[in-house]
Amino acid sequence: MLALVGGEGDMEQEFDAKLKIQNNSANTQRSKSFAFRAPQENFTIQDFELGKIYGVGSYSKVVRAKKKDTANVYALKIMDKKFITKENKTAYVKLERIVLDQLDHPGVVRLFFTFQDTFSLYMALESCEGGELFDQITRKGRLSEDEARFYAAEVVDALEYIHSMGLIHRDIKPENLLLTSDGHIKIADFGSVKPMQDSRITVLPNAASDDKACTFVGTAAYVPPEVLNSSPATFGNDLWALGCTLYQMLSGTSPFKDASEWLIFQRIIARDIRFPNYFSNEARDIIDQLLDVDPSRRPGAGPDGYASLKNHPFFSGIDWENLRLQTPPRLAMEPKAPSTHSSGDEQDPSWNPSHIGDGSVRPNDGNGAAASVSEADRTGFQKQLDAPKKNFLSNTTQFYSFTLSSRNFHLSLDEAHSCLHKSHLYVYRLVVIFFMAATKLLTISIALAALSASAATLGVVFWRRKTRADEEKIRELERSLKAALQNCGAERQGRIRAQQALRKVANSNDSNNSYPLAPIAITRSCFSTRNGTPRQPLVVPLAKACLVFDPTRVPPASLEGLEGYSHCWIIYVFHLNTDLDKLWKHPSRSKFKAKVRVPRLKGERMGVFATRSPHRPCPIGLTVAKVDIVDGNKVFISGVDLVDGTPVLDIKPYLPYCDSMPGAMVPDWVKTDNMLAITSVNFSHDFSASLSHCWSRKLQKKKKTEILLYTSPTEFQKLIHQVLSWDIRSVSQRIRPHKTENSSMNNATLEDDDSQEEVHFSDDIVYHLILEGLDTSYKIDYDGNVHVEKIEPCTPN
Numbered sequence: 001m002l003a004l005v006g007g008e009g010d011m012e013q014e015f016d017a018k019l020k021i022q023n024n025s026a027n028t029q030r031s032k033s034f035a036f037r038a039p040q041e042n043f044t045i046q047d048f049e050l051g052k053i054y055g056v057g058s059y060s061k062v063v064r065a066k067k068k069d070t071a072n073v074y075a076l077k078i079m080d081k082k083f084i085t086k087e088n089k090t091a092y093v094k095l096e097r098i099v100l101d102q103l104d105h106p107g108v109v110r111l112f113f114t115f116q117d118t119f120s121l122y123m124a125l126e127s128c129e130g131g132e133l134f135d136q137i138t139r140k141g142r143l144s145e146d147e148a149r150f151y152a153a154e155v156v157d158a159l160e161y162i163h164s165m166g167l168i169h170r171d172i173k174p175e176n177l178l179l180t181s182d183g184h185i186k187i188a189d190f191g192s193v194k195p196m197q198d199s200r201i202t203v204l205p206n207a208a209s210d211d212k213a214c215t216f217v218g219t220a221a222y223v224p225p226e227v228l229n230s231s232p233a234t235f236g237n238d239l240w241a242l243g244c245t246l247y248q249m250l251s252g253t254s255p256f257k258d259a260s261e262w263l264i265f266q267r268i269i270a271r272d273i274r275f276p277n278y279f280s281n282e283a284r285d286i287i288d289q290l291l292d293v294d295p296s297r298r299p300g301a302g303p304d305g306y307a308s309l310k311n312h313p314f315f316s317g318i319d320w321e322n323l324r325l326q327t328p329p330r331l332a333m334e335p336k337a338p339s340t341h342s343s344g345d346e347q348d349p350s351w352n353p354s355h356i357g358d359g360s361v362r363p364n365d366g367n368g369a370a371a372s373v374s375e376a377d378r379t380g381f382q383k384q385l386d387a388p389k390k391n392f393l394s395n396t397t398q399f400y401s402f403t404l405s406s407r408n409f410h411l412s413l414d415e416a417h418s419c420l421h422k423s424h425l426y427v428y429r430l431v432v433i434f435f436m437a438a439t440k441l442l443t444i445s446i447a448l449a450a451l452s453a454s455a456a457t458l459g460v461v462f463w464r465r466k467t468r469a470d471e472e473k474i475r476e477l478e479r480s481l482k483a484a485l486q487n488c489g490a491e492r493q494g495r496i497r498a499q500q501a502l503r504k505v506a507n508s509n510d511s512n513n514s515y516p517l518a519p520i521a522i523t524r525s526c527f528s529t530r531n532g533t534p535r536q537p538l539v540v541p542l543a544k545a546c547l548v549f550d551p552t553r554v555p556p557a558s559l560e561g562l563e564g565y566s567h568c569w570i571i572y573v574f575h576l577n578t579d580l581d582k583l584w585k586h587p588s589r590s591k592f593k594a595k596v597r598v599p600r601l602k603g604e605r606m607g608v609f610a611t612r613s614p615h616r617p618c619p620i621g622l623t624v625a626k627v628d629i630v631d632g633n634k635v636f637i638s639g640v641d642l643v644d645g646t647p648v649l650d651i652k653p654y655l656p657y658c659d660s661m662p663g664a665m666v667p668d669w670v671k672t673d674n675m676l677a678i679t680s681v682n683f684s685h686d687f688s689a690s691l692s693h694c695w696s697r698k699l700q701k702k703k704k705t706e707i708l709l710y711t712s713p714t715e716f717q718k719l720i721h722q723v724l725s726w727d728i729r730s731v732s733q734r735i736r737p738h739k740t741e742n743s744s745m746n747n748a749t750l751e752d753d754d755s756q757e758e759v760h761f762s763d764d765i766v767y768h769l770i771l772e773g774l775d776t777s778y779k780i781d782y783d784g785n786v787h788v789e790k791i792e793p794c795t796p797n
Helices: 010-018 081-086 090-102 133-140 145-164 236-251 261-270 281-290 368-372 384-391 413-419 425-491 493-507 537-542 580-585 668-673 685-701 713-725 731-735
Strands: 048-056 060-067 073-080 111-116 120-126 177-179 185-187 399-404 407-412 521-525 544-549 567-573 595-597 612-614 620-631 634-638 647-653 680-683 767-771 774-780 785-793
Touching: 048 073, 073 081, 081 090, 081 120, 090 111, 090 120, 133 177, 133 236, 145 185, 145 236, 236 281, 544 647, 567 634, 680 713, 685 713, 685 774, 685 785, 713 767, 713 774, 713 785
Parallel strands: 680 785
Antiparallel strands: 048 060, 060 073, 073 120, 111 120, 177 185, 399 407, 521 544, 521 647, 544 634, 567 620, 567 647, 595 612, 620 634, 767 774, 774 785
């Protein structure tokens, strides 16, 4: 962007080495086919009188600057070299300078010239005395529809030119829409501009990187949803921002305004737009079209170009050919406080330009008057504390005002200068210094006092707000806890009844009693019920146990083929030492030491060892274990922490998924016919009719002391659906067909030989699920769909 000038320190040399866009420099080279319209000048910051601050960015500041010799006024953009180099913003600064240099439209701010010194880069831009459009919206509250229509039309006219040049601005907002002194719009701040591949802008090599193509660029409230989804930039990005800006003109606030950027993004993605009642139908329609989620459907971005946008009824009456000749709306000027300055250029008192520039005059600037400038003029940008010392002997007349004992004093430095040649030279000099120091101390004291009072007031306000917020959070937490306890009791009522029934049967001495879900095996392990489960996850893979099956309930043939799996699921009765009566009657005084493993059959965790939920009462547990040896009615397993004596309800083969336990395997026949994959569970009409009939009979035969685990047929049917939806089934279910309906399938067992195992599967095989003394029969087709056919009472053996 800027020329290289040697001999100005290491910092300037390091930056200029990265900034390879040259112009009018004797010791650098540039492409002969490229020339800047805005030249690189050899000015210094001392050649300008700085006024008020227009705006402040992350690495730049824009101030009003008047050239001393020509009295021309510019908007001087001052950029910190050190920050640009550190944050790798060099390419972006290059691109902004190149784009501004080649754009030529009355709706775009113009770049006049650039210069630099050791610490800073400078761009002399067109000064827009009317301020920002955002200020007009703020001062008026909101704009009328006629005013918004005119401003929006001028923005559309400028955007059409920018897009025709193959550029995307990507930061259209009221703060970047400046007003000239007569009230016309100009688009500014091209720091986020993105050239398209077919751009008509000549971009030098390495003038901009492609990393901004799909990254977040712009202001949160005006960012389109496709940018949040990391989609490539399109012209529709600027049209979305135009719709947000038009909404803000008419309402006074942005359409997606919220308490935080995250909430703003959520509203943008959800397209949560709320139109005020005073919006006209035309305004609603054009804003609704500009804020379309699909960028290609926004008017101006389609194949018709900007014609579809200009012909919208909202812009009826706009003379597009003579738009810049029309009379703009009247500006609402900011009221100015009375000033004692004789010059028209007032300087912002908060603006201290001591850090700008190095105070040196550039060589070869051709300005011979620079050598004759007085010391006070060349160092006029030093710190304010040094200003009295520097300007004391200056020819410039300055007045210092101060108040003492309710009287105002005005002391001219010219008068003080003349006193130096009188007999009381030192007395007058000390008086001047004393009054200046007293004024400065008084100002500082007043400022500190005001700051302390403000801090104390804010502290009290924030403390009260925090206290009220904490109290409200406590009340909300109490309500949430109360509701959670009620919901917990209601949801777990069925589980509690089931566990109560299990413990009642387990504590009974009657040999004829059995569990409602009768156990088929007992666990033998090193962990006792007193010690509970081990709490070190690394110990669990080393833990071993033995499942001893009841041969009367589990024939040896039922365990055939289990060794073909590397792991198996174990469905077991969880800890019987949980005091459920105490939980139900006194939830707050109950202390649970039980842990339940939650299986993630299709979750995102690797395996189930690390998945635990403490303090969750559940009568049925589900875990996974490694199958080591199958010996008759015993299965030796490892990697479990089951407590010694735990009843086992069923054992099922483990089918690994892509996110399952490493090393888990299945037999070859599972891979070939995929017979254990469940797609859906469907209930027939016969099942529904049979379920109602069986449930009625069960209620009639129920004893007074008997506890039903489920309160209704619908609840029981949901249990069946949940059990059959698991992608696991026991070997015994798979190899034992229905006795009466399909006796020809009795030989559908696993047969081991020297060749590969093969299983002939047919959807005629009938499976059985026995719960609550009811036998549910179902079939599974080749597509993995479960068809539940009927249910009937179990026949006694």
